[in-house]
Structures are given as structure tokens and as C-alpha cells.
Amino acid sequence: xxxxxxxxxxxxxxxxxxxxxxxxxxxxxxxxxxxxxxxxxxxxxxxxxxxxxxxxxxxxxxxxxxxxxxxxxxxxxxxxxxxxxxxxxxxxxxxxxxxxxxxxxxxxxxxxxxxxxxxxxxxxxxxxxxxxxxxxxxxxxxxxxxxxxxxxxxxxxxxxxxxxxxxxxxxxxxxxxxxxxxxxxxxxxxxxxxxxxxxxxxxxxxxxxxxxxxxxxxxxxxxxxxxxxxxxxxxxxxxxxxxxxxxxxxxxxxxxxxxxxxxxxxxxxxxxxxxxxxxxxxxxxxxxxxxxxxxxxxxxxxxxxxxxxxxxxxxxxxxxxxxxxxxxxxxxxxxxxxxxxxxxxxxxxxxxxxxxxxxxxxxxxxxxxxxxxxxxxxxxxxxxxxxxxxxxxxxxxxxxxxxxxxxxxxxxxxxxxxxxxxxxxxxxxxxxxxxxxxxxxxxxxxxxxxxxxxxxxxxxxxxxxxxxxx
Numbered sequence: 001x002x003x004x005x006x007x008x009x010x011x012x013x014x015x016x017x018x019x020x021x022x023x024x025x026x027x028x029x030x031x032x033x034x035x036x037x038x039x040x041x042x043x044x045x046x047x048x049x050x051x052x053x054x055x056x057x058x059x060x061x062x063x064x065x066x067x068x069x070x071x072x073x074x075x076x077x078x079x080x081x082x083x084x085x086x087x088x089x090x091x092x093x094x095x096x097x098x099x100x101x102x103x104x105x106x107x108x109x110x111x112x113x114x115x116x117x118x119x120x121x122x123x124x125x126x127x128x129x130x131x132x133x134x135x136x137x138x139x140x141x142x143x144x145x146x147x148x149x150x151x152x153x154x155x156x157x158x159x160x161x162x163x164x165x166x167x168x169x170x171x172x173x174x175x176x177x178x179x180x181x182x183x184x185x186x187x188x189x190x191x192x193x194x195x196x197x198x199x200x201x202x203x204x205x206x207x208x209x210x211x212x213x214x215x216x217x218x219x220x221x222x223x224x225x226x227x228x229x230x231x232x233x234x235x236x237x238x239x240x241x242x243x244x245x246x247x248x249x250x251x252x253x254x255x256x257x258x259x260x261x262x263x264x265x266x267x268x269x270x271x272x273x274x275x276x277x278x279x280x281x282x283x284x285x286x287x288x289x290x291x292x293x294x295x296x297x298x299x300x301x302x303x304x305x306x307x308x309x310x311x312x313x314x315x316x317x318x319x320x321x322x323x324x325x326x327x328x329x330x331x332x333x334x335x336x337x338x339x340x341x342x343x344x345x346x347x348x349x350x351x352x353x354x355x356x357x358x359x360x361x362x363x364x365x366x367x368x369x370x371x372x373x374x375x376x377x378x379x380x381x382x383x384x385x386x387x388x389x390x391x392x393x394x395x396x397x398x399x400x401x402x403x404x405x406x407x408x409x410x411x412x413x414x415x416x417x418x419x420x421x422x423x424x425x426x427x428x429x430x431x432x433x434x435x436x437x438x439x440x441x442x443x444x445x446x447x448x449x450x451x452x453x454x455x456x457x458x459x460x461x462x463x464x465x466x467x468x469x470x
Contacts, residue, residue: 049314050190061205072153079157085274089408090171093117098113111246111251120266122169143281169234286432305357308389312349315396317400327466335401335466365378384445391449410465419452422451
């Protein structure tokens with residue numbers, strides 16, 4: 001009897017996963033809260049894992065080319081964080097508007113907003129691509145790159161920044177799917193993109209048969225083709241799919257009023273992400289003072305850490321969608337309960353990962369490189385940064401929930417205080433003034449992120465986010 005009960009529970013577990021990753025028409029404002037969080041979180045976690053795989057795959061293959069190549073990827077990635085910041089900011093504004101319209105049962109208005117978000121992202125990407133393509137060498141030089149990085153590897157930077165349109169659309173359109181409750185669509189897009197990138201990366205970097213070896217530029221081309229294919233699939237789903245958001249010709253007309261509303265909401269999201277991610281650029285610049293080996297180790301550690309954190313972003317995104325839809329349905333208490341449920345799950349998961357990184361960080365760094373000095377530097381970074389994982393988990397949920405409610409200004413202010421007034425000055429003081437070297441930078445990250453969590457918790461408990469109108 002006990003054996004049958006155990007088998008039934010296992011069967012129910014896997015049936016739940018299968019339902020979560022398949023298209024469904026669940027009304028997330030009415031089903032049990034635990035089920036709603038589960039149904040949204042599973043595909044969102046799988047989606048963000050796939051997004052992080054892009055960077056991990058690139059580092060894995062590029063690491064065979066040496067420390068300067070890895071450092072180039074790290075510096076370029078720190079520059080791309082500005083593009084990610086804009087994309088995520090637009091995604092936040094899109095999520096707030098579409099999830100609220102879905103909760104209000106105004107599907108046509110949600111579709112109209114979706115097109116305006118895509119149009120806005122396309123226009124912005126042009127203004128980033130042109131200078132990024134032309135001034136890649138100058139940018140690498142400004143970031144403290146070595147002569148070899150500037151002369152031989154700047155093509156990687158040119159290609160990725162020049163093709164930022166695919167990054168922009170990938171983030172924005174997936175935000176459309178998630179906020180409407182079609183999280184499984186966003187997940188499938190990233191799976192397809194990553195499979196293509198995984199195949200093309202070694203092929204284009206090292207060459208095979210008639211395909212010439214392109215080195216680090218091959219990694220950039222592979223990633224761009226993978227993401228571009230994902231965007232084509234997204235557009236197919238939007239125009240011909242069976243999701244809640246299906247665009248028709250009548251939706252594809254510029255609406256300056258909606259674009260203005262979207263930009264106003266997104267400015268806070270863009271601001272908070274630029275503040276947060278640009279601080280990583282400054283930290284990267286400080287770490288570069290200690291040489292390419294330390295910079296390469298730090299780059300690998302950040303990639304490993306991001307891979308661990310991205311599933312938590314999936315849970316946080318689920319909380320944001322539930323907040324928006326339930327506020328739209330007039331259920332503010334249910335929205336708050338969803339945030340606490342997601343917060344506890346995130347803290348437990350990241351706390352466990354943090355323990356693993358604390359005791360065996362070398363294992364994860366060694367996966368990417370066999371150079372002892374890089375392993376030592378990367379392990380030190382990973383161990384120290386992981387000390388704050390429990391608080392990172394809670395702050396991600398709280399800030400995403402506030403954004404999902406349409407209040408994108410408060411997280412911007414909190415990010416500015418913690419990252420620019422605390423983290424950067426502290427990193428400089430600890431690393432250069434108190435001679436803690438790169439270790440001082442890593443400690444500043446833990447301190448700043450912990451302060452961000454405590455401030456976000458204080459604001460969330462005040463409850464003003466429930467009254468935000470969008």
C-alpha cells in the first residue's frame with residue numbers, strides 16, 4: 001500500500017511538471033496559490049537556466065583559447081549588461097502592463113501593448129548597435145583590456161553589441177509570454193536558441209571540415225545565430241501560435257500614448273538595471289588592475305554564480321506575474337501571499353547552493369579551466385560571493401514583485417543607494433586602500449547585496465506597492 005502511494009505521488013509530481021511546461025489556459029488569479037506558483041515557476045526556471053547557458057557555453061569553449069580570450073568575454077559581457085538592463089527594464093514595464101490587463105480580462109489591450117513593446121525595443125537597439133560596432137576597440141581599451149585583447153579579440157565585442165537587436169527582442173517578447181501566463185512558450189524559445197548555440201560554438205570557434213576556425217569571433221557568431229533563431233520562433237508564436245497573446249494586423253500600429261506609458265514604467269526598470277549592471281562594469285574595471293589571470297578567474301566565477309542565480313530569477317518572475325495579474329483582478333492579499341511563498345522557496349534553494357559553493361568552489365571553476373592561478377582566483381570569488389546567497393534569494397523576489405505591481409521607481413532608488421553609494425566606494429577602499437586586492441571587491445558585493453535585501457524588505461512591508469495604478 002505504501003509503495004503504491006509513493007508511486008502515485010511520484011507520478012503526480014511528473015504530471016505536474018509536464019502540465020507546467022506545456023501550453024495551458026490556467027487562470028492564475030483563481031487556482032490554488034501553490035499550484036499557480038508551481039505552474040509559472042517551472043517553465044520560467046527552465047527558461048532562465050537556458051539564458052544563462054549562453055554565457056557558460058561561450059566561456060567553456062573560449063577558455064581553450066587562453067586567459068586574454070576569457071577576459072575579453074568577461075569584459076564584453078559586462079558591457080552587454082547595459083543592453084540586458086535596457087531589455088529587462090522594458091520587460092518590466094511590459095510585464096506590469098500586460099499582466100494587469102490579463103488580470104482585468106482585457107486581452108485585446110494586452111495584445112496592443114505587446115506590439116508597442118516590440119516596436120520600442122527595435123528602435124532603441126539601433127542606437128546601441130552603430131556605436132558599439134564602430135568603437136569596440138576603444139571600449140575594450142577604456143575597460144583596461146590588454147593589447148592582445150584590443151588588437152585580436154575586439155571582433156567578439158563588435159559582433160555581440162552590433163547584433164543587440166536579437167538580445168533586446170528575446171527579452172521583451174519572452175516578457176510578453178510570461179506576463180500573459182504563457183511561460184512555457186518563453187521556455188521553448190530559449191531551449192531552441194541554446195541547442196543551436198551549443199552546436200555552432202565549437203564548430204565556428206575551432207573549425208571542422210570546410211568550416212574555417214574563427215576563434216573567439218566564432219563564439220559571437222554562434223551566439224547571435226542561436227538568439228536570432230529564437231527571435232524568429234518568437235515572432236512565429238506571436239503571429240501564428242495559440243497563446244493568450246496573438247498579434248494581428250490591427251494590433252500592429254504605433255500608439256504613442258501606450259509607448260509613452262510603457263517608457264515611463266520602463267524607465268524605472270531600466271534605471272535600476274543600469275545602476276546595478278553598470279556597477280558590475282566598475283567592479284570589473286577594479287578587478288582588471290590585478291591582471292588578466294585574476295580577471296579571468298572572476299569572469300568564470302561570475303558565470304557560475306549567474307547560472308546558479310538564474311533559476312531564482314525564474315521564481316521571482318513568477319511572483320511578478322502573479323502580483324500583476326492578482327492586482328488586476330482586485331486580489332491584493334493573494335498577491336502578497338504569492339510573494340512570501342516565492343521568497344521562502346528562493347531562500348531555501350539559494351541557501352543550499354551557497355553552502356556547496358562555500359565548501360567546494362574549485363570544482364566548478366575547474367570545469368572551465370585547468371590553469372591553477374585562474375582556478376585559485378575564481379574559487380576565492382565564488383566562495384566569498386556565495387556567503388550572501390540566502391539574502392539574494394529574498395531580495396530578488398521582493399524587488400521583482402514591486403516591479404510587477406508597477407512601482408519601478410522604488411527599486412531604482414534602492415539600487416542606487418546600495419550599488420553606487422555602498423558597493424563601488426567600498427570595493428575601491430577594501431581592494432586598493434586597505435590592500436585586500438580582489439578579495440575586497442568580492443566582500444563589497446556581499447555587503448551591498450545584503451543591504452539591498454533589508455531595504456527591499458522594509459519597503460515591501462509598508463504595502464504601498466498594492467495601491468499602484470497602471
